[in-house]
Amino acid sequence: MNRSSRILLLAVGCVLAWAIPGHLQASQAVPITILHMNDLHGHILPYLDKTIREDKKVSGAATFAAIIQQERARNPAGTLLLSAGDMFQGTPISNVFKGEPVIEVMNALQFDAMALGNHELDWGRDALQQLRTAARFPFLAANISSTGGGGLEGARPYVLVSRHGVKMAVIGLITAEAAYSTKPAHVADLSFLEPATVLPELIKRARGEGAGLVIVLSHLGLDADEELARKVSGIDVIVGGHSHTAVTDPVRINSTIIVQAGYYGIYVGALGLEVDPKTSKIVRYTTRDVLRPVVADEHAPADSNIAALVERYNNEIKAEFARVVGKSEVDLVRQPMAESNVGNLIADAIREAGAADIGFQNGGGIRADLPAGDVTLEELYTLLPFDNLVVTMTLKGEQVLELLEASGDQHTRILQVSGLTVVYDMSRPAGSRVVQAIVQGEKLRPEAQYRVATNDFLAAGGDRFTTFKEGSNLVCGDTLRDVVSDYLSKHSRVKPEVEDRMAFKN
Amino acid sequence: MDEQITVFVNGAPVQIHRGMKVKHALIAFDQKIYAAAMDGRIIVEDSRGFRIGLEGALSTGARILTRPRNSPHCYDEK
Numbered sequence: 001m002n003r004s005s006r007i008l009l010l011a012v013g014c015v016l017a018w019a020i021p022g023h024l025q026a027s028q029a030v031p032i033t034i035l036h037m038n039d040l041h042g043h044i045l046p047y048l049d050k051t052i053r054e055d056k057k058v059s060g061a062a063t064f065a066a067i068i069q070q071e072r073a074r075n076p077a078g079t080l081l082l083s084a085g086d087m088f089q090g091t092p093i094s095n096v097f098k099g100e101p102v103i104e105v106m107n108a109l110q111f112d113a114m115a116l117g118n119h120e121l122d123w124g125r126d127a128l129q130q131l132r133t134a135a136r137f138p139f140l141a142a143n144i145s146s147t148g149g150g151g152l153e154g155a156r157p158y159v160l161v162s163r164h165g166v167k168m169a170v171i172g173l174i175t176a177e178a179a180y181s182t183k184p185a186h187v188a189d190l191s192f193l194e195p196a197t198v199l200p201e202l203i204k205r206a207r208g209e210g211a212g213l214v215i216v217l218s219h220l221g222l223d224a225d226e227e228l229a230r231k232v233s234g235i236d237v238i239v240g241g242h243s244h245t246a247v248t249d250p251v252r253i254n255s256t257i258i259v260q261a262g263y264y265g266i267y268v269g270a271l272g273l274e275v276d277p278k279t280s281k282i283v284r285y286t287t288r289d290v291l292r293p294v295v296a297d298e299h300a301p302a303d304s305n306i307a308a309l310v311e312r313y314n315n316e317i318k319a320e321f322a323r324v325v326g327k328s329e330v331d332l333v334r335q336p337m338a339e340s341n342v343g344n345l346i347a348d349a350i351r352e353a354g355a356a357d358i359g360f361q362n363g364g365g366i367r368a369d370l371p372a373g374d375v376t377l378e379e380l381y382t383l384l385p386f387d388n389l390v391v392t393m394t395l396k397g398e399q400v401l402e403l404l405e406a407s408g409d410q411h412t413r414i415l416q417v418s419g420l421t422v423v424y425d426m427s428r429p430a431g432s433r434v435v436q437a438i439v440q441g442e443k444l445r446p447e448a449q450y451r452v453a454t455n456d457f458l459a460a461g462g463d464r465f466t467t468f469k470e471g472s473n474l475v476c477g478d479t480l481r482d483v484v485s486d487y488l489s490k491h492s493r494v495k496p497e498v499e500d501r502m503a504f505k506n
Numbered sequence: 507m508d509e510q511i512t513v514f515v516n517g518a519p520v521q522i523h524r525g526m527k528v529k530h531a532l533i534a535f536d537q538k539i540y541a542a543a544m545d546g547r548i549i550v551e552d553s554r555g556f557r558i559g560l561e562g563a564l565s566t567g568a569r570i571l572t573r574p575r576n577s578p579h580c581y582d583e584k
Contacts (some may be wrong), residue, residue: 041561046508050546175563222552222564244562245552263559399565460522460530462537469534472509474523
């Protein structure tokens with residue numbers, strides 16, 4: 001193919017990548033660019049993620065900032081920058097400073113608004129208020145109602161913004177499942193309302209205040225966004241998050257355009273609209289390739305101010321990683337196929353955090369031995385590198401027994417336990433080897449109900465412990481690392497021992 | 507709302523606790539698939555063919571699919 005043919009094809013491709021809804025013409029239209037991110041989860045440092053690229057780091061605030069600036073420069077007076085939530089929780093550099101570095105990045109990039117995601121509630125309401133106070137943009141959540149009346153303190157249902165004379169309402173929505181996936185104490189006085197029930201009235205109100213375009217900033221997930229677009233008329237654009245979906249080409253449901261930019265800052269979303277300023281109707285929009293990959297290699301653009309900001313926090317986090325969180329009088333040593341002292345310590349921490357009768361930890365989730373002495377935060381990350389959460393559920397005694405039988409089967413790594421002792425007779429057939437199980441000093445009763453704390457890997461049925469999937473009244477807690485860190489801080493010096501919580505006979 | 511939801515992994519129904527994520531559905535379906543997804547040997551997509559992250563949220567009836575990765579990096583995957 002010669003050069004002119006390629007240029008012609010490119011030009012045709014560019015035209016085809018814009019859709020023209022209805023009969024409207026684009027001649028007098030003004031360009032509006034919606035830049036967006038979601039589910040950053042604190043990834044302001046570039047990171048190597050084999051699920052995305054094997055050879056180069058991705059994401060990182062310095063790079064995505066430069067991409068945002070480049071995109072904004074193409075339409076400086078017509079660009080909006082939005083976040084669909086879950087921006088802070090997820091990496092050490094953000095977690096240790098309770099999201100402060102991310103807010104600084106977002107302030108520097110001049111975000112216009114952010115929908116609250118369920119993980120914005122992970123650190124409690126005081127931490128959220130500190131972030132809101134630090135933010136120079138509004139937090140939006142239209143479907144949270146508090147028992148004290150009104151919504152979540154400090155969050156607004158929507159905000160009005162204008163670009164090129166087009167007034168737009170940006171309405172924030174959060175998933176109602178936040179009630180399930182958040183620590184109960186953080187949401188005890190809150191109700192999460194069904195989005196489709198609150199949205200029509202809000203759209204009406206915003207239109208009454210002059211909004212020509214309605215943008216829903218949604219932390220609901222793509223499936224729910226599509227359902228919302230089918231149920232509620234009058235939504236022009238949904239900028240989504242929560243399902244971590246890389247919507248490379250916008251989805252169109254009725255007259256609603258839906259976008260979402262993956263997760264962890266691996267993309268910046270860039271949706272181009274052309275809007276008739278007289279009617280505020282979208283006359284054209286980009287229909288393909290609306291995600292800009294964020295690859296942090298030597299050729300990538302980088303915003304030096306943002307890079308300096310991130311580096312400052314990165315230096316501080318190195319010092320934080322050296323912080324001593326507790327002390328152990330003994331070496332903490334794993335035993336994949338037997339009870340271990342470090343397994344007992346972790347299971348005890350889980351049980352205490354969940355205020356449960358029984359604690360379980362999978363041996364495979366413990367990834368290092370630690371020497372006696374100071375335990376630093378960095379060592380905790382090597383001990384427990386997975387981002388597991390502590391969860392608590394109700395199981396019947398017979399279900400606990402099933403788990404103990406599966407553990408004693410020894411086809412996979414056994415469970416480390418707390419709050420119970422168990423004796424196995426290995427001469428008996430698999431499935432009937434537990435000959436004694438004592439919970440909190442009393443014989444385990446098959447019909448009784450027990451509160452059982454574990455981690456989310458096991459709760460999903462990991463390591464073939466599928467009975468955990470049958471638990472009821474599931475309550476999410478803190479991350480396992482935080483739980484163990486708190487336990488060490490509270491109980492140090494610790495001296496965990498192998499104390500025959502599990503005995504194998506014959 | 508029910509405490510457990512059913513989602514579909516490669517067409518097979520999988521039960522998970524409400525609020526759990528893509529990674530939990532893969533663990534519940536087949537832990538080897540989960541390990542392969544973690545290593546980047548397979549890609550996880552939704553029913554529309556959009557790539558989804560392992561920490562992505564799932565709702566009742568969600569359909570997720572796994573397939574071997576064709577390209578060294580997923581930005582090239584279509």
